[in-house]
Amino acid sequence: xxxxxxxxxxxxxxxxxxxxAVEVKSVNHRYFECAVRLPKAFFFLEDSLKKQMQAAAGRGxxxxxxxxxxxxxxDAAVTVDEAAARRCLEALRAVGxxxxxxxxxxxxxxxxxxxxxxxxxxxxxxxxxxxxVSAVMAAALAAFDQMRCAEGQKLREDLDGRLARxxxxxxxxxxxxxxxxxxxxxxxxAKLCEILQDTQIDxxxxxxxxxxxxxxxxxxxxxxRLRSHLAQFSGMLEGGGPVGKxxxxxVQEMNREANTIGSKAQDAQMARIVVEIKSxxxxxxxxxxxxx
Numbered sequence: 001x002x003x004x005x006x007x008x009x010x011x012x013x014x015x016x017x018x019x020x021a022v023e024v025k026s027v028n029h030r031y032f033e034c035a036v037r038l039p040k041a042f043f044f045l046e047d048s049l050k051k052q053m054q055a056a057a058g059r060g061x062x063x064x065x066x067x068x069x070x071x072x073x074x075d076a077a078v079t080v081d082e083a084a085a086r087r088c089l090e091a092l093r094a095v096g097x098x099x100x101x102x103x104x105x106x107x108x109x110x111x112x113x114x115x116x117x118x119x120x121x122x123x124x125x126x127x128x129x130x131x132x133v134s135a136v137m138a139a140a141l142a143a144f145d146q147m148r149c150a151e152g153q154k155l156r157e158d159l160d161g162r163l164a165r166x167x168x169x170x171x172x173x174x175x176x177x178x179x180x181x182x183x184x185x186x187x188x189x190a191k192l193c194e195i196l197q198d199t200q201i202d203x204x205x206x207x208x209x210x211x212x213x214x215x216x217x218x219x220x221x222x223x224x225r226l227r228s229h230l231a232q233f234s235g236m237l238e239g240g241g242p243v244g245k246x247x248x249x250x251v252q253e254m255n256r257e258a259n260t261i262g263s264k265a266q267d268a269q270m271a272r273i274v275v276e277i278k279s280x281x282x283x284x285x286x287x288x289x290x291x292x
Contacts, residue, residue, distance in 0.1 A: 015132025
């Protein structure tokens with residue numbers, strides 16, 4: 001199935017003593033990039049989360065947000081170094097006495113010395129945490145993938161319509177191309193009649209000139225190649241998978257053929273058709289920038 005590079009997914013769960021929340025999102029990008037935001041104590045999860053993300057998204061600028069909340073009884077314990085607190089208090093009083101200050105010390109003053117307090121966090125079972133987080137990450141990626149598939153389906157429908165329209169326009173060019181020889185012959189004949197007036201005009205020479213002109217402006221090869229590119233493009237859309245880069249290459253080739261046809265147009269009506277073809281190709285090019 002065709003997938004968009006734009007997506008978002010979120011999941012929650014619990015395990016290994018924590019409430020776990022994971023958010024994943026991505027936007028279009030030429031290559032795969034991944035930014036991981038997680039609490040400092042869980043940096044050991046970064047590589048595994050990136051690998052899970054890359055397995056789900058081959059291209060795109062992706063981001064993972066991990067939130068960990070310790071369950072009751074799993075949080076940190078705070079201890080106080082009473083001896084250090086006493087020494088700090090005595091030092092403050094000594095300074096106050098030397099400066100002739102009133103001893104109005106309070107607990108808030110002692111709390112300003114961070115070394116008095118020691119935070120002992122509950123030991124983390126990294127293996128259990130990694131397993132629990134991986135499960136929640138998988139759920140978030142499932143929602144993420146569902147959104148990308150839905151967006152991909154919308155892109156597919158739009159692209160199918162544009163490919164069909166280009167096919168119709170190519171048909172108009174193919175129908176008009178044979179008429180140009182006769183149109184050129186008629187214009188050339190009228191011009192010579194105007195210039196030469198009563199002088200005899202060599203019909204065979206006119207036919208030869210018209211044939212040479214037709215050969216120079218023939219677009220059969222270009223329309224055949226353009227139809228081939230359209231068929232390949234449709235086939236890739238049908239096959240799905242990460243085809244964004246291949247589609248980008250095909251669009252370049254389609255644009256090349258359209259430019260060649262335009263340079264050979266020599267006809268206002270054909271030139272108008274080519275402009276519309278190029279407009280549709282440009283819209284396709286913009287759309288496939290969002291395809292994985």
